[in-house]
Amino acid sequence: MQVSALLYFINVEKFMLPCFSKQIFGFDCPGCGLQRSVLFLIKGEFVEAFNMYPAIYPMILLFCFLLFGKTIKTKYSNNITNMLMLTTVAFILINYTLKFI
Template sequence: MLPCFTKQILGVDCPGCGLQRSLLFLLKGEFTSAFLMYPAIYPMLLLFGFLGLNKLYPFKHSNTITITLMVSTVGFILTNYILKFI
């Protein structure tokens, strides 16, 4: 796995720490472990899945759906990042 340069240089986790391990857990079929490692994995997958599907089959309210998925993904990432320091 790729090392986290932020953690190596500054000694603190970055907002993306745990994403690689979470994807690895998903590939192994360990869905609960993937969520516990990086809770933003599922909203992120929904966002990327929707963007790919929207590219093939455009939806009527795709902008609203995309913005909602983006806000929820960023919300999960920031909440997880803040909770790491508590």
């Protein structure tokens, strides 16, 4: 609640980077929607974050595993990292192709 009030006060949307590939070529890049999705997550709007950029949750899992994988050693960490990377890339590519359909 306090974070969303702070974001509203600061008006973070003014400082978001534009998509240069959309400005130059006229169509979305595979990362379009990521900034807005992170903003929705910060505001606590989890469904809207997924609707904006569906790869946000596998990406968060991947980054969390990579951060905690350095401190907590697991037996199959390479396999888990590879699977999370493949899942994230698959979500990004599926979302990107569905934008054009």
